[in-house]
Amino acid sequence: MKSHARAVVIGGGVVGCSVLFHLTKLGWKDVVLIERSELTSGSTWHAAGGFHTINSDPNIAKLQGYTIGLYKELEEISGQACGLHHVGGVTLATDQERMDLLTAERAKHRYMGLDTHLVSPKEIAEICPVVSIEGVVGGLYDPLDGHLDPSGTTHAYAKAAKMQGAEIYLRNRVLELNRKADGTWDVVTEEGTINTENIVNAGGLWAREVGAMVGVYHPLHPMEHQYLVTDDIKEVYERDTELPHIVDPGGETYFRQEGRGLVLGIYEQDCDPWGVDGTSWDFGHELLPDNLDRIAEPLEAAFKRYPCLAEAGIKTVINGPFTFAPDGNPLVGPMPGVPGYWCACAVMAGFSQGGGVGLTLAEWMIEGEPSTDVFAMDVARYGDFCTNTYTREKVKENYQHRFSIVYPNEELPAARPLKTTPAYGIWDRQNAVFGSGYGLEHVNYFAPAGQERYETPTFRRSNAFDIVGAECRAVRTAVGINEIHNFGKYEVTGPGAEDYLNIIMANRMPSVGRITLTPMLSPSGVLIGDFTVSHISQGRYQITGSSTAQAYHMRWFEKHLPDHGVDVKNISLDRIGFQIAGPNARALLSKTTRADVSNEAFAFLRVQEMEVGNAPATVCRVSYTGDLGYEIYVPAAYQVSLYETLAEAGKDLGLKPFGMRAMMSLRLEKSFGSWLREYKPDYTPAETGLDRFVQFQKENFIGREAAVIARDTPPKRHLATLIVDADDADVWGDEPIFKNGDVVGFVTSGGYAHFAEKSVAIGFLPTDMIEDGAQFEIEILGDMRSAIVNNTPLFDPNAERMRG
Numbered sequence: 050m051k052s053h054a055r056a057v058v059i060g061g062g063v064v065g066c067s068v069l070f071h072l073t074k075l076g077w078k079d080v081v082l083i084e085r086s087e088l089t090s091g092s093t094w095h096a097a098g099g100f101h102t103i104n105s106d107p108n109i110a111k112l113q114g115y116t117i118g119l120y121k122e123l124e125e126i127s128g129q130a131c132g133l134h135h136v137g138g139v140t141l142a143t144d145q146e147r148m149d150l151l152t153a154e155r156a157k158h159r160y161m162g163l164d165t166h167l168v169s170p171k172e173i174a175e176i177c178p179v180v181s182i183e184g185v186v187g188g189l190y191d192p193l194d195g196h197l198d199p200s201g202t203t204h205a206y207a208k209a210a211k212m213q214g215a216e217i218y219l220r221n222r223v224l225e226l227n228r229k230a231d232g233t234w235d236v237v238t239e240e241g242t243i244n245t246e247n248i249v250n251a252g253g254l255w256a257r258e259v260g261a262m263v264g265v266y267h268p269l270h271p272m273e274h275q276y277l278v279t280d281d282i283k284e285v286y287e288r289d290t291e292l293p294h295i296v297d298p299g300g301e302t303y304f305r306q307e308g309r310g311l312v313l314g315i316y317e318q319d320c321d322p323w324g325v326d327g328t329s330w331d332f333g334h335e336l337l338p339d340n341l342d343r344i345a346e347p348l349e350a351a352f353k354r355y356p357c358l359a360e361a362g363i364k365t366v367i368n369g370p371f372t373f374a375p376d377g378n379p380l381v382g383p384m385p386g387v388p389g390y391w392c393a394c395a396v397m398a399g400f401s402q403g404g405g406v407g408l409t410l411a412e413w414m415i416e417g418e419p420s421t422d423v424f425a426m427d428v429a430r431y432g433d434f435c436t437n438t439y440t441r442e443k444v445k446e447n448y449q450h451r452f453s454i455v456y457p458n459e460e461l462p463a464a465r466p467l468k469t470t471p472a473y474g475i476w477d478r479q480n481a482v483f484g485s486g487y488g489l490e491h492v493n494y495f496a497p498a499g500q501e502r503y504e505t506p507t508f509r510r511s512n513a514f515d516i517v518g519a520e521c522r523a524v525r526t527a528v529g530i531n532e533i534h535n536f537g538k539y540e541v542t543g544p545g546a547e548d549y550l551n552i553i554m555a556n557r558m559p560s561v562g563r564i565t566l567t568p569m570l571s572p573s574g575v576l577i578g579d580f581t582v583s584h585i586s587q588g589r590y591q592i593t594g595s596s597t598a599q600a601y602h603m604r605w606f607e608k609h610l611p612d613h614g615v616d617v618k619n620i621s622l623d624r625i626g627f628q629i630a631g632p633n634a635r636a637l638l639s640k641t642t643r644a645d646v647s648n649e650a651f652a653f654l655r656v657q658e659m660e661v662g663n664a665p666a667t668v669c670r671v672s673y674t675g676d677l678g679y680e681i682y683v684p685a686a687y688q689v690s691l692y693e694t695l696a697e698a699g700k701d702l703g704l705k706p707f708g709m710r711a712m713m714s715l716r717l718e719k720s721f722g723s724w725l726r727e728y729k730p731d732y733t734p735a736e737t738g739l740d741r742f743v744q745f746q747k748e749n750f751i752g753r754e755a756a757v758i759a760r761d762t763p764p765k766r767h768l769a770t771l772i773v774d775a776d777d778a779d780v781w782g783d784e785p786i787f788k789n790g791d792v793v794g795f796v797t798s799g800g801y802a803h804f805a806e807k808s809v810a811i812g813f814l815p816t817d818m819i820e821d822g823a824q825f826e827i828e829i830l831g832d833m834r835s836a837i838v839n840n841t842p843l844f845d846p847n848a849e850r851m852r853g
């Protein structure tokens with residue numbers, strides 16, 4: 050065994066082998082893989098080998114498309130067959146809601162360039178005669194669906210990697226991972242120690258154990274999963290062509306041909322987490338005992354859906370474990386707080402996603418950043434809020450929902466509440482309907498007395514529509530109060546703070562008492578953050594940004610932190626409070642403080658420390674509602690006291706609480722973008738309009754070179770706001786935008802702007818097509834809706850209220 054390698058990949062399943070292959074493909078030859086047994090000794094050997102492109106995140110769907118397209122190349126490079134069967138597949142809809150979902154998926158695929166199409170029950174019966182179409186209202190056909198040989202494919206990755214310079218050491222368990230003073234890692238194995246700058250955890254079923262070797266907990270859990278292989282079936286083997294895949298989400302099953310018989314896999318409700326206390330190192334090439342009782346109900350449904358099964362004998366039952374993260378997407382990328390340690394874990398669909406995971410990780414390790422936004426599978430999307438129990442409950446819920454419709458407004462209930470702020474009880478007493486983000490409860494809206502505290506999951510306007518409308522009007526006509534814990538907040542202090550921030554942020558940092566909006570760019574000039582920076586006192590800054598990106602942003606802040614002179618702390622739950630917004634906001638604030646909060650003394654984009662009631666507060670004159678407003682931050686222990694003060698003073702000013710649904714509606718009236726929708730690492734400041742916050746005169750900030758090029762080359766596409774002629778459904782995001790029948794753009798987000806009484810979409814369009822009044826069409830749930838560009842804010846177009 051070598052004594053040093055540039056990267057050591059731990060685990061020879063399909064994911065580890067793909068990572069190894071991609072590292073060599075992108076130029077690192079001095080890389081090794083260590084496998085405790087033979088290749089494919091974890092989940093990989095007993096996989097059903099199916100692959101597909103559908104994923105709720107468009108970029109992951111694209112990476113799945115990449116994975117499927119890679120297999121031919123892999124066979125050519127390695128000479129090893131992957132056993133490919135490109136048979137296509139149909140996802141069935143047995144009710145209108147599912148059809149809505151498939152229709153929305155198909156619409157999304159149009160701008161992604163995926164060739165899926167909707168099929169009628171009659172067409173389904175023609176494509177796959179062994180399916181009973183009873184109760185089927187339609188389906189979505191994907192020509193890219195298929196299956197392969199899991200072992201052959203894993204060996205093809207491994208062989209191709211070896212041909213390109215990698216080494217693989219089998220039957221050699223990694224025992225310890227020790228970080229040395231010089232920042233490199235000693236990987237201690239049964240056969241000796243190997244030193245490296247980069248470790249990749251591709252430990253699959255043992256990823257938790259490998260994580261523990263570096264002192265981290267990965268939020269993933271194995272679940273048992275069963276599929277049946279039947280004996281020969283006449284209706285199958287008498288055909289000239291292979292049957293396509295069928296997914297019957299209503300029946301919780303997937304199905305494909307296997308030789309002369311069939312494979313039937315089940316995602317059952319009565320499912321079982323496996324390895325609750327960890328995965329034993331002795332677990333090897335063995336299966337778990339079958340448990341047909343657990344799948345009795347879906348089996349019964351399957352016999353109806355595929356009548357030929359009723360007569361077929363069962364040749365084998367495969368029951369094996371594989372790992373999931375709480376949301377079912379992989380955990381990939383550099384682990385925050387552990388330099389040189391990379392994750393490629395929780396890949397629950399290794400044959401759809403393995404190639405994309407390998408490519409992404411190799412780009413990140415070698416080029417410094419992935420080429421597309423992969424937040425949906427970034428290990429940093431979970432931060433450190435997950436406990437083992439939370440993870441297990443969420444993973445189980447996700448498994449149960451594998452084939453369920455996940456609605457855009459849906460809040461899944463398992464393992465909640467996890468984290469709450471002191472105000473939780475206050476909201477609870479006011480009939481709040483809660484949502485959750487980054488493990489923390491937030492209010493979506495307040496149900497009127499006597500009404501159910503539950504928002505019906507739907508693609509259309511929900512039962513909360515009118516209630517949210519009333520909350521928006523309360524803000525715009527009087528004053529609203531809303532919690533601001535839903536931001537990620539960071540304190541940057543020290544004599545070097547200004548210089549440091551001027552390097553990592555694209556705008557110039559504000560002077561004391563002022564607030565600046567700024568993007569943060571990667572070296573390639575794409576957006577990796579969008580922040581409000583308040584310079585509270587000399588050398589002390591508060592930065593607020595997206596709540597879900599806390600670990601993602603801290604990872605970047607820490608990576609660029611100088612050795613001394615600057616301290617960065619995540620204070621998201623230490624500094625909480627409320628925003629008050631609306632025409633009466635100033636009157637409310639002035640009733641609660643002795644500070645002069647007149648517009649002359651405390652103008653827009655100013656920050657000031659003052660006592661509000663008896664709480665020591667930092668007050669920022671900004672509001673994401675786009676109205677006259679203030680964000681009032683206090684130490685967490687003062688939050689309840691602050692609320693009492695504001696509530697009492699607001700009684701005769703029309704003060705009303707509002708939730709996140711209203712907040713997101715209000716921001717649409719100002720075309721304010723939001724993180725991961727309008728702003729994310731797929732877009733540049735020039736494309737989004739955030740270039741107005743890039744300070745090109747600063748000589749040195751990360752991403753400057755790329756930003757200058759982008760400035761000098763006007764972007765081909767740009768964000769625009771459109772007013773949509775919607776009916777009972779507004780856009781959510783990812784809908785295609787058409788001009789004369791051609792897809793020319795896509796929606797990033799939108800919804801109903803209640804105060805303006807308009808349905809709004811924000812999205813990307815070709816720059817030369819954007820002018821006020823330009824007409825387009827947006828496909829919403831299969832209907833073409835007229836949409837007209839309107840880049841003038843619907844509310845307060847001259848910002849007189851916001852700045853006044």
Ligand SMILES: Cc1cc2nc3c(=O)[nH]c(=O)nc-3n(C[C@H](O)[C@H](O)[C@H](O)COP(=O)(O)OP(=O)(O)OC[C@H]3O[C@@H](n4cnc5c(N)ncnc54)[C@H](O)[C@@H]3O)c2cc1C
Pocket residue numbers: 059060061062063064065083084085086087088089090091092093094095096097098099100221222223224251252253254255256259274275276367368369370371393394395396397398399400401402
């Ligand atoms: C019944 C079943 C059906 C499935 N069907 C499909 C399907 O149709 N399509 C699909 O895409 N996916 C399917 N899957 C999921 C698929 O199997 C996984 O996504 C995939 O195998 C994950 O691969 P991996 O490389 O991450 O992990 P694993 O296959 O678990 O590999 C991890 C490897 O790491 C090694 N290792 C761990 N720790 C160490 C250490 N300390 N030192 C050295 N080596 C170590 C292990 O020995 C193992 O070989 C199915 C899974 C099951 C259980």
